[in-house]
Amino acid sequence: MYSILGLTLLSCVVGGLSSTRGAATTIYDDHPAIYYHGRWDKSPGTWWAGSGFKLHVKNLRNLTINLGEHTTAPYAAVGVSIDYQDFFTVNASVGANVIPLDSASTKKNAETVVRINVEGWQNNRINLETLTLNSAAELLPYKPSKLAFQFIGDSLSAVGQGQFLPLGVDQAWPFLVGEHFKAEHTIVAQPGAALKDIVSFGNQHGVSFQYFRTEDTGYYYTTDHNFTTPWDFSRDQTPTHIVIHIGTALGDKNIHLVDTTGWVTFDDVFPDNIHPDVPGHAKIAGLFESWLENWGSKAENKWATAV
Numbered sequence: 340m341y342s343i344l345g346l347t348l349l350s351c352v353v354g355g356l357s358s359t360r361g362a363a364t365t366i367y368d369d370h371p372a373i374y375y376h377g378r379w380d381k382s383p384g385t386w387w388a389g390s391g392f393k394l395h396v397k398n399l400r401n402l403t404i405n406l407g408e409h410t411t412a413p414y415a416a417v418g419v420s421i422d423y424q425d426f427f428t429v430n431a432s433v434g435a436n437v438i439p440l441d442s443a444s445t446k447k448n449a450e451t452v453v454r455i456n457v458e459g460w461q462n463n464r465i466n467l468e469t470l471t472l473n474s475a476a477e478l479l480p481y482k483p484s485k486l487a488f489q490f491i492g493d494s495l496s497a498v499g500q501g502q503f504l505p506l507g508v509d510q511a512w513p514f515l516v517g518e519h520f521k522a523e524h525t526i527v528a529q530p531g532a533a534l535k536d537i538v539s540f541g542n543q544h545g546v547s548f549q550y551f552r553t554e555d556t557g558y559y560y561t562t563d564h565n566f567t568t569p570w571d572f573s574r575d576q577t578p579t580h581i582v583i584h585i586g587t588a589l590g591d592k593n594i595h596l597v598d599t600t601g602w603v604t605f606d607d608v609f610p611d612n613i614h615p616d617v618p619g620h621a622k623i624a625g626l627f628e629s630w631l632e633n634w635g636s637k638a639e640n641k642w643a644t645a646v
């Protein structure tokens with residue numbers, strides 16, 4: 340059983356194989372130990388801000404992600420976290436992309452968790468083909484958290500670098516809330532999109548339609564994938580929390596309205612686009628975390644996949 344939470348803000352301010360060749364091991368995109376999250380098409384390629392994958396690796400010393408032709412040109416900004424430390428940005432492009440592992444443990448048999456996701460709501464496609472690891476590395480299963488948040492919304496949830504957050508969605512309040520609770524989290528949100536299925540600010544469909552598709556509304560402007568496909572919800576981890584921050588949430592006893600009146604002021608937004616800045620998103624996340632904890636949700640004591 341999951342609960343659906345509706346948020347309102349003042350609108351004015353707010354089964355593969357691997358192969359070892361010489362000094363490297365190649366992991367193919369269909370390897371069962373790659374933990375994909377968010378929405379991926381069959382290429383496989385990402386759609387929607389925050390989509391990505393997680394790796395759990397023993398004896399990791401080198402990691403290269405090899406991307407195919409459907410990757411955004413000239414690059415897609417991806418967030419990378421090593422062993423649950425702060426995310427940093429890697430600009431990934433077609434071909435080989437070395438992931439810095441400076442903060443990973445170098446002890447023998449040490450286990451490392453690498454989390455990678457696209458940061459933007461546009462220019463956010465990475466087409467994973469293979470991973471290259473050092474030959475002594477062993478890819479292990481990733482154990483997901485028992486908590487799983489799914490956020491549905493618009494520009495206040497799918498914030499990108501174009502809205503002045505240096506790390507894009509990785510600094511937005513939904514992402515921060517998921518991190519606080521040590522939960523798995525996905526974001527199905529698009530700036531300018533309406534809840535109703537209408538054309539709005541360049542989006543050909545509303546979220547009520549696009550939510551059920553693999554692709555985000557950016558499909559309309561692509562030349563190599565200008566169509567949509569039904570999303571297979573069996574690919575998702577069953578969410579424990581669904582948070583809707585678009586339109587008005589109405590429904591049964593499992594839907595709870597969160598009154599956010601006064602959470603955001605003009606001091607918390609960029610004056611030229613009235614969207615929350617980095618401290619503003621952190622403020623919203625902190626207030627919502629407190630609301631959830633008072634409501635009865637508890638953060639996990641530790642991440643499910645230990646390092």
